[in-house]
Amino acid sequence: MATKRLQAYQDVLNRTPKHMDYDGKVSELFAKNVFHADTMREYLPSDAYKSMMESIQNGTRLDRKMADQVASAMKDWAITKGATHYTHWFQPLTGSTAEKHDAFFKPVGPGKAIERFDGDLLVQQEPDASSFPNGGIRNTFEARGYTAWDPSSPAFVIGKTLCIPTIFISYTGESLDYKMPLLKALHAVDQAAVDVCQYFDKNVTKVNATLGWEQEYFLVDQALFNARPDLMMTGRALFGHSAAKGQQLEDHYFGSIPERVTAFMREYENEAISLGIPVTTRHNEVAPNQFECAPIFEECNLANDHNLLLMDIMEKVARKHDFRVLFHEKPFSGVNGSGKHNNWSLSTNTGVNLLAPGKNPKTNLQFLTFFVNTIKAIHDNADLLRACIASAGNDHRLGANEAPPAIISAFIGSQLSSLLDEIEKNVKAGKMTPEDKTELKLNIGKIPQIMLDNTDRNRTSPFAFTGNKFEFRAVGSSANCSSAMIVLNTIMANQLKDFKKNVDSRIDKGESKDEAILKELQKLIKDSKKIRFEGNGYGDEWVKDAEKRGLSNLKDTPRALKVWGDKKVAKLFDSLNILTPRELHARQEIEFDSYILKLQIEARIINDIAQSQIIPAVITYQNKLIQNVQGLFAILGEKTAKTSAKAQLELIEEISLHLNGLKSKCDVMLEARKRANDLEDLEAKAIAYCDQVKVHFEEIRYHADKLELLVDDELWPMPKFREMLFTR
Ligand code: ADP
Numbered sequence: 207m208a209t210k211r212l213q214a215y216q217d218v219l220n221r222t223p224k225h226m227d228y229d230g231k232v233s234e235l236f237a238k239n240v241f242h243a244d245t246m247r248e249y250l251p252s253d254a255y256k257s258m259m260e261s262i263q264n265g266t267r268l269d270r271k272m273a274d275q276v277a278s279a280m281k282d283w284a285i286t287k288g289a290t291h292y293t294h295w296f297q298p299l300t301g302s303t304a305e306k307h308d309a310f311f312k313p314v315g316p317g318k319a320i321e322r323f324d325g326d327l328l329v330q331q332e333p334d335a336s337s338f339p340n341g342g343i344r345n346t347f348e349a350r351g352y353t354a355w356d357p358s359s360p361a362f363v364i365g366k367t368l369c370i371p372t373i374f375i376s377y378t379g380e381s382l383d384y385k386m387p388l389l390k391a392l393h394a395v396d397q398a399a400v401d402v403c404q405y406f407d408k409n410v411t412k413v414n415a416t417l418g419w420e421q422e423y424f425l426v427d428q429a430l431f432n433a434r435p436d437l438m439m440t441g442r443a444l445f446g447h448s449a450a451k452g453q454q455l456e457d458h459y460f461g462s463i464p465e466r467v468t469a470f471m472r473e474y475e476n477e478a479i480s481l482g483i484p485v486t487t488r489h490n491e492v493a494p495n496q497f498e499c500a501p502i503f504e505e506c507n508l509a510n511d512h513n514l515l516l517m518d519i520m521e522k523v524a525r526k527h528d529f530r531v532l533f534h535e536k537p538f539s540g541v542n543g544s545g546k547h548n549n550w551s552l553s554t555n556t557g558v559n560l561l562a563p564g565k566n567p568k569t570n571l572q573f574l575t576f577f578v579n580t581i582k583a584i585h586d587n588a589d590l591l592r593a594c595i596a597s598a599g600n601d602h603r604l605g606a607n608e609a610p611p612a613i614i615s616a617f618i619g620s621q622l623s624s625l626l627d628e629i630e631k632n633v634k635a636g637k638m639t640p641e642d643k644t645e646l647k648l649n650i651g652k653i654p655q656i657m658l659d660n661t662d663r664n665r666t667s668p669f670a671f672t673g674n675k676f677e678f679r680a681v682g683s684s685a686n687c688s689s690a691m692i693v694l695n696t697i698m699a700n701q702l703k704d705f706k707k708n709v710d711s712r713i714d715k716g717e718s719k720d721e722a723i724l725k726e727l728q729k730l731i732k733d734s735k736k737i738r739f740e741g742n743g744y745g746d747e748w749v750k751d752a753e754k755r756g757l758s759n760l761k762d763t764p765r766a767l768k769v770w771g772d773k774k775v776a777k778l779f780d781s782l783n784i785l786t787p788r789e790l791h792a793r794q795e796i797e798f799d800s801y802i803l804k805l806q807i808e809a810r811i812i813n814d815i816a817q818s819q820i821i822p823a824v825i826t827y828q829n830k831l832i833q834n835v836q837g838l839f840a841i842l843g844e845k846t847a848k849t850s851a852k853a854q855l856e857l858i859e860e861i862s863l864h865l866n867g868l869k870s871k872c873d874v875m876l877e878a879r880k881r882a883n884d885l886e887d888l889e890a891k892a893i894a895y896c897d898q899v900k901v902h903f904e905e906i907r908y909h910a911d912k913l914e915l916l917v918d919d920e921l922w923p924m925p926k927f928r929e930m931l932f933t934r
């Protein structure tokens with residue numbers, strides 16, 4: 207009987223590309239399934255349209271009457287798109303999105319029914335919240351949670367469902383999701399940035415954070431995926447010897463994309479485009495079967511919704527094409543992992559990108575202000591940035607010589623480095639003469655609009671300036687970007703508030719505005735110097751250098767998550783009204799818990815696969831060898847057979863060695879798990895899982911992977927790396 211693996215492999219060889227039949231213009235699809243401003247204008251009475259626009263732009267509340275009108279318009283529009291149901295779409299702290307579907311249909315009398323959807327149903331819902339993580343926020347007797355409409359992200363139709371983006375809060379109004387704190391952080395950075403912009407341009411009344419994410423992922427054939435319990439249950443291969451050919455040849459990067467994959471990409475892209483997600487680039491990544499999708503950047507909250515939506519669409523469309531998409535940060539050891547670069551900037555209602563060098567000294571001083579404040583914010587909150595990207599999956603990636611190191615630093619390129627050095631040296635301590643100022647302004651005026659050295663930029667930095675935005679590269683591919691964006695926008699808001707206060711106090715003491723700004727910038731440049739690093743982030747040298755500089759190197763998730771418990775951190779989030787200490791604490795608990803759960807599942811699957819798949823296959827093969835040896839002894843006699851069966855005897859022994867290794871390490875791990883499970887305290891438990899359980903994963907795998915090379919290929923139970931990574 208063929209193994210599951212060989213059957214699966216046969217399926218894969220028989221596959222053909224499944225091209226979709228849409229041949230129209232892609233531009234005509236754009237936002238076709240989105241209830242956007244133009245659609246609203248068409249479906250709403252003008253006063254309702256106006257209040258809706260105001261609500262989108264300024265976050266004002268819609269009154270009941272307007273909400274009814276919007277709901278009814280939304281329903282009418284959605285029905286024209288074939289929708290029969292609606293759902294509040296939200297982002298619980300599980301990491302994915304959730305929805306609860308209800309029908310528009312409502313019986314109103316014998317044999318009579320209508321399609322109903324009013325303001326109440328639009329504005330607030332009460333999904334069964336008991337199964338979502340809450341970190342102790344919800345009391346058992348009050349398990350209710352509410353979802354509340356976020357008008358700043360437009361509703362959309364997928365299939366037959368109208369989806370309404372919402373926040374998710376507890377009965378007591380505390381946040382249980384990613385969206386609510388994100389909206390608050392975006393509001394805080396908006397206010398703080400507008401205040402600072404007033405030094406330069408009085409017309410600035412609104413500043414949006416912008417986010418452009420780049421989503422990396424792997425594709426695996428569905429049949430092979432289904433034959434790998436580890437991929438199915440944990441998203442990563444817990445066993446598997448590297449393929450003889452890996453990514454050494456780098457022939458995959460920008461190589462031609464296989465037809466089956468192109469067909470998949472075309473279909474999900476078209477679907478994404480019809481939902482208003484501006485996807486444009488698609489290319490291969492470094493590792494075999496790894497790809498990337500990067501849309502044009504958008505306002506941060508919308509961009510994040512779009513990322514989650516796209517991940518969902520990709521998973522659904524992949525199945526149609528007999529693929530599974532893997533968003534795990536490290537599905538296959540030995541080849542590159544996946545990240546999700548978060549490109550971030552701030553942009554004004556006057557159309558200015560605050561992190562793009564301008565055309566004249568004044569706009570350049572504004573650029574420098576935001577640029578230097580960002581670096582200072584990174585410097586002061588490096589540990590928080592490390593914490594917000596920490597996860598069991600990302601631990602395999604950070605610091606693993608192919609992804610950003612776990613040490614947070616900022617790369618800015620040589621041109622800006624020398625400019626900052628110059629400001630640091632040349633801004634005089636006392637009162638500046640007009641000549642001093644002119645010279646500095648001249649220097650600042652010389653900042654080129656395009657940073658030449660950034661075109662070939664340092665790819666080993668976790669946080670890099672890339673000409674007109676910062677790129678936070680350490681975010682994991684499976685993460686909700688909000689985690690990173692909440693922190694980044696919060697620390698920026700805090701830093702800008704601080705900056706404003708200090709500049710104002712200098713002005714009050716008689717310094718001119720420009721002088722006050724420059725002196726304050728000089729101080730920030732000095733104080734944040736140690737976070738700037740232009741060298742190779744993957745090198746061992748950097749680890750030593752960073753330690754000398756006093757930068758943290760938090761190598762694993764449990765250590766990184768500790769920072770959420772800091773009093774300073776609680777004060778920061780509380781003072782800006784983003785998360786209360788209770789909400790923050792709940793989040794830390796949820797993160798610890800999720801880390802423990804992931805490792806627990808991995809440990810169980812490792813044990814299951816070892817005991818019920820690998821060991822039986824190994825014994826079957828060993829028995830074959832034993833039979834063969836016995837046969838040789840029977841026909842040749844002991845003396846001759848000993849020589850003839852030398853190879854078989856050696857193999858039998860080698861197999862026994864690894865079999866014993868595998869089994870005994872599994873037993874040791876089981877004991878370690880028991881001890882870890884007995885711990886009550888979540889932090890202690892997470893640390894025990896990290897230090898005492900996870901350490902055995904590699905040892906167990908070592909023996910299993912050796913056995914994979916020894917055992918008859920026909921008998922090996924699970925698809926091998928070469929099959930998963932090189933068959934399409
Ligand atoms: P790569 O990092 O692969 O070289 P690019 O530098 O071309 O890619 O662009 C990366 C991403 O940066 C794109 O998704 C783009 O939309 C985004 N981006 C460009 N400008 C901004 C901005 N002002 N704010 C946020 N994201 C931006």
Ligand code: MG
Pocket residue numbers: 420547677
């Ligand atoms: Mg990038």
